[in-house]
Every structure is written in C-alpha cells, then in structure tokens.
Amino acid sequence: MTTLGIIGAGYIGTSVAKAAIVAGYEVVIANSRGPETLNDLIEELGPKARAATAAEAAAAADFALVAVPLGKLGGVPVEELSGKLVLDANNYYPQRDGRIAALDANESTTSELVQAHLPGAYVVKAFNNIPAAHIPVDGLPAGDPARRALPVAGDDKASKQDAIAFLSAIGFDAVDLGPLSESWRVERDTPAYVKRATVAELTALTTNVTRVQQV
Numbered sequence: 001m002t003t004l005g006i007i008g009a010g011y012i013g014t015s016v017a018k019a020a021i022v023a024g025y026e027v028v029i030a031n032s033r034g035p036e037t038l039n040d041l042i043e044e045l046g047p048k049a050r051a052a053t054a055a056e057a058a059a060a061a062d063f064a065l066v067a068v069p070l071g072k073l074g075g076v077p078v079e080e081l082s083g084k085l086v087l088d089a090n091n092y093y094p095q096r097d098g099r100i101a102a103l104d105a106n107e108s109t110t111s112e113l114v115q116a117h118l119p120g121a122y123v124v125k126a127f128n129n130i131p132a133a134h135i136p137v138d139g140l141p142a143g144d145p146a147r148r149a150l151p152v153a154g155d156d157k158a159s160k161q162d163a164i165a166f167l168s169a170i171g172f173d174a175v176d177l178g179p180l181s182e183s184w185r186v187e188r189d190t191p192a193y194v195k196r197a198t199v200a201e202l203t204a205l206t207t208n209v210t211r212v213q214q215v
C-alpha cells in the first residue's frame with residue numbers, strides 16, 4: 001500500500017496528501033475540474049504527487065481517500081475503487097449538501113451512505129473529526145503520551161487495520177468505534193467532534209454519548 005489516491009483536492013485532500021508524502025507515500029490527487037487545474041498544488045506537494053482525473057486517481061490507488069462534500073458523493077468513481085480500502089472524511093452540512101432524509105431521521109450515518117455508493121469498496125471512516133489544517137502538523141511518534149487519536153469505523157476488520165496503520169504512519173493513534181453504523185458517535189455536533197484528544201480521552205468522549213439530529 002504505497003499509493004494513496006485522493007478524490008477531492010480541497011482542505012482535507014490537500015492536508016492528507018501533505019502528511020502522506022512526509023510519511024513516504026505516493027499521492028495521486030483529483031478534483032472535479034481536471035488535473036490541469038492542480039498545477040500549483042502539485043508544485044507545492046513535490047515529486048511524490050501527481051494530478052489525475054478522479055477515475056485515474058481511483059484506478060491508480062492502492063488505497064484511497066474520499067474528501068469531497070457529501071452532496072457531491074454521486075460523482076465519486078465506483079468501479080475503480082472496488083476491492084480497495086477507502087478512507088471517508090465526510091461530514092454532513094445540510095446547508096452545503098442539501099437535506100438527506102436518512103441522516104435527518106438518524107437511519108443512516110454519513111459513512112454508510114459512502115459505503116452504499118461504493119458497494120465493492122471497504123469504507124473506513126477517518127479524518128472527519130480533525131480540522132484539515134491540523135493534519136500535517138499534529139502528528140507525533142508512536143508512544144508519545146500526548147499523541148492525538150482519531151476515530152475510525154468500518155465493517156471490514158482487515159481494512160480497518162490498514163487504515164489504523166496509515167494513521168500511525170502519519171503520526172496519529174486511533175480509536176475503533178466498531179462498524180460504520182456506530183460512526184454517528186463522531187459525527188458533527190457530538191462531544192468528540194474535532195476535539196484534540198488522546199486515546200483515553202477520545203474513548204471517554206465516544207462511549208457515553210446520545211445520538212442527536214444534525215441540524
């Protein structure tokens with residue numbers, strides 16, 4: 001797993017790209033307007049990054065990150081991501097994404113919607129709970145008592161372990177929330193949302209929590 005395909009070259013996609021490159025990964029990154037619009041970003045990221053279309057980035061990926069607004073999920077390539085670990089950074093902002101009835105009724109989680117769009121992929125929620133700007137600068141070596149923990153959730157245990165290994169490679173511990181259906185514990189407006197926390201602190205924040213409607 002050396003090549004990370006990134007679908008979405010905004011705040012989150014760019015920040016994860018920077019951290020991944022520092023950790024030694026190759027990055028293939030895409031936006032919606034085409035690779036020719038990403039020249040400045042590729043220059044900034046350096047020789048371990050290249051721009052591509054979304055389909056090309058997905059096809060080149062050993063594993064991928066989906067970092068598009070939730071309302072744009074329908075444009076994320078499906079076939080090219082089949083069989084691969086897909087990290088999902090999505091959060092639900094109705095003002096931006098439009099109202100999504102299944103989320104309003106707490107009948108689904110954002111990550112289950114991503115999984116439904118990518119039925120052949122192994123979706124693992126990651127990076128939804130950290131401001132993008134913190135990703136390249138908050139990492140610490142394994143074993144540091146102050147190391148920040150990020151939540152993960154996923155239905156496939158092996159893929160989730162791969163996601164946790166990637167988080168560790170870029171400087172973060174992980175707290176496993178269980179399957180995607182439990183990922184509401186770190187959705188927007190929960191006590192854990194975008195809080196800097198260690199494993200112990202994040203575990204406490206996500207254990208006794210009531211599910212509320214995201215408004």
Ligand SMILES: NC(=O)c1ccc[n+]([C@@H]2O[C@H](COP(=O)([O-])OP(=O)(O)OC[C@H]3O[C@@H](n4cnc5c(N)ncnc54)[C@H](OP(=O)(O)O)[C@@H]3O)[C@@H](O)[C@H]2O)c1
Binds near residue numbers: 054067075091128
């Ligand atoms: N920003 C944060 O701090 C943060 C933190 C945690 C989670 N999140 C969540 O992560 C997701 C991404 O947020 P963001 O802040 O990174 O968004 P953003 O800065 O608005 O960037 C979105 C990116 O997605 C691209 N895109 C849209 N549709 C696409 C498609 N079909 N194929 C390829 N690329 C596509 C856009 O390309 P164009 O510009 O060409 O349209 C843009 O590069 C959201 O769900 C957000 O809520 C954000």
